[in-house]
Amino acid sequence: MISSSDILHSKILIADDLQANILLLERILHGVGYDSITSTLDSREVCELHRKNRYDLILLDLMMPGMDGFQVMEGLKEIEPQDWIQDLNRTHLFQVLEGMKETAPGGYIPVIVITAQPAHKMRALEAGARDFISKPFELAEVLVRVRNMLEVRLLYKETKNYVTALEQKILEVEASRDLIRRHNSEVQHLYDQISFMDVDEKSASQADSLYTMLYIEDSPANLKLVVQLIARYPEISLRTAVDGHSGIKIARASLPDVILMDINLPGINGYETLKILQSDPLTAHIPVIAISANTMPPDIEKVTQAGFFRYITKPAKVDEFSVALNEALDFRDKKLYQENKERQIS
Amino acid sequence: MISSSDILQSKILIVDDKKANVMLLDRILRDAGYVSIAATHDPRKVCELHLNNRYDLILLDLVMPDMDGFQVMQGLKEIEPQDWLLELTRTYQFQVKQGLKETEPGGYLPVIVITAQPEEKLHALQAGARDFISKPFEPAEVLVRVRNMLEVRLLYKETRSYIKALEQKIAQTGGETS
CATH class of the missing domain: 3.40.50.2300 (Response regulator)
Structure with missing residues (x-):
């Protein structure tokens, strides 16, 4: 039994x-x-x-x-x-x-x-x-x-x-899954914010590009726009800086072929930044294109007089942007050609 | 009742060599509502029938000629x-919670x-x-x-099917059932 x-x-x-x-x-x-x-x-x-x-x-x-x-x-x-x-x-x-x-x-x-x-x-x-x-x-x-x-x-x-024990277990597991999910989305959000600033890290790895551009811009929205525009130019690799001082540092270190700069920057503004760049023999030759929201004629004059190579208004029009960019790069090419020639002679 | x-809906098999008994049992069960009733007079067929x-x-x-009930049970x-109950014990790790049960080995008939x-009753149970x-x-x-x-x-x-469903759900959500 x-x-x-x-x-x-x-x-x-x-x-x-x-x-x-x-x-x-x-x-x-x-x-x-x-x-x-x-x-x-x-x-x-x-x-x-x-x-x-x-x-x-x-x-x-x-x-x-x-x-x-x-x-x-x-x-x-x-x-x-x-x-x-x-x-x-x-x-x-x-x-x-x-x-x-x-x-x-x-x-x-x-x-x-x-x-x-x-x-x-x-x-x-x-x-x-x-x-x-x-x-x-x-x-x-x-x-x-x-x-x-x-x-x-x-x-x-x-x-x-x-x-009953199994049902309890399911409740526990589901609860912890929710917690992890919430946690993950918070982390992801933080990550999104950080990775935005790291665009220059990404573009620095494009070793085979012909030209380097430095973009000094404090607004993430404007930054994003330019990044998208530059993406159409595979021969250009982009570096960025969020203010004038770090822009100057990066310019000295990497010697970009062209600088794009927002005139309204926190800390030292675009004009002051330009002044410093031009007073430094290392960076004086680099053409600097200004981007500004101000479209009044007196400002355009002010900009050109200060020594900016070109001036484009925000929001940047694609044609305007590429014209200015091409001219700057042509300028660069010519300058390089001249420098080479001079070196050969001397 | x-x-x-x-x-x-349960599947029932009647095994009796006397036709009268089979008919009577069949009648009792059908009157009560059971719908799936099979019968055989031949005890030697039982194992195969059950297998299928x-x-x-x-x-x-x-008490049947040729083969008696005890041989069929074997x-x-x-x-x-x-x-x-032992299967339940093993499958669902009751033994972890309750300790190994002392059940006799052998099939569940x-x-x-x-x-x-x-006198046969005790023998049959054994x-x-x-x-x-x-x-x-x-009746x-x-x-x-x-x-x-x-x-x-x-x-x-x-x-058993409910427990399986629960255990599966736990596995899906990434937990462990131990």
């Missing part, structure tokens, strides 16, 4: 008005190892006992004085919750997975009735008993009925616990 | 997987034996039958034994 040790710890209640019957049943059950058996001679105690102790199984004599077995079962039904398959359905969303089940309503009472009368068997089942044991007792019958009943109960309990 | 429509059809329940007469044991002899029905048949008894057996099987099947 198969029985796991868990089944043997199940709580069993025997209700029979004959002491001899109780003793016999206890003997049979103890004999195979059940260790949690209570008994009562008084049928009226059964409901109260079950309410307190929630037995896994009740062996109930049908013919008892006072309250008979049928009345006891009525009482038990009121204590017990819904049919446990329905309970399982609700709790664990079986119905979502499988569709609503058609189970009869009514409480699930873990009762096996003890009866000598065949006629009572049907009635007992209709009253809610799960099975019956006949009198006089047969060893095999008692054991197998009890065992089968408890096995179901045990299976139900264990799976309920496990399913 | 409570029965859900799922239980009534995987019944949810087999009603097995113990054959069935070799087809059936481990005791399902969804078999109810039909017998008139009290051979692995899950329950028994006495002869002469009582109430037949139905309640069949119902209780199928209820367990159904519960087991349902919880």
Whole structure:
């Protein structure tokens, strides 16, 4: 006979008005190892006992004085919750997975009735008993009925616990996934902001480009626009600076072929920056194109007088931009040619 | 009597060499609403039938010529997987939580034996039958034994697929089920 040790710890209640019957049943059950058996001679105690102790199984004599077995079962039904398959359905969303089940309503009472009368068997089942044991007792019958009943109960309990644990786990995992997702988007946002500033890093790696341009611009929007424009010129690689001082540093270090500069810069403005660049023999030769939002004629004059090579207005028109750029690069080429010639001569 | 429509879909096989018994059992079951009932008079065919059809329940007469019920059960044991409670234990790592259960090795036989002899009952249970029905048949008894057996099987099947679904969900979201 198969029985796991868990089944043997199940709580069993025997209700029979004959002491001899109780003793016999206890003997049979103890004999195979059940260790949690209570008994009562008084049928009226059964409901109260079950309410307190929630037995896994009740062996109930049908013919008892006072309250008979049928009345006891009525009482038990009121204590017990819904049919446990329905309970399982609700709790664990079986119905979502499988569709609503058609189970009869009514409480699930873990009762096996003890009866000598065949006629009572049907009635007992209709009253809610799960099975019956006949009198006089047969060893095999008692054991197998009890065992089968408890096995179901045990299976139900264990799976309920496990399913609850799994559902809990799912909630935890989903929660931490949300956290990671939120975290990632914050990091990504930061990264986006930073990588914008690193455009010059990218363009510096274009070793095979012919010309280098330095763009001094503090506005990310304008920067983005020019980056897109320059992309059409594969022969030009772009470096950037966000203000005049860093622009001067980069110009000295990398000696670009042309500088594009926003006139309105934070710190030292475009004019001052230009002055410094032109006073330095290293950078004086580099043509500087000014970009400005101011379109009034006096400003254009001011710009050209200050020494800017060309002037274009924001937002930069593509044609205007390429004309200015080409002229600057031509200028550069000519200058280089001249310098070479001079070197050869001297 | 409570029965859900799922239980009534269960596949049942009746094995009895007496035609009258087969007809009576068939009638009792069909009247109660069971729809999938097969029968054979030949005990030697049972194992093959079960291999092909995987019944949810087999009603097995113990006393038959040629091959008796005990021999049939022996054959069935070799087809059936481990005791399902044990299988449940292994599959779902209950043993981690509960400790290894002391269950006897051997197959889970969804078999109810039909017998008139009290001495045979114990013997049958030891051979692995899950329950028994006495002869002469009582409809109430037949139905309640069949119902209780199928209820367990159904519960087991349902919880197993639900647990699988949950475990899969956990795996998808990147967690571990241990």
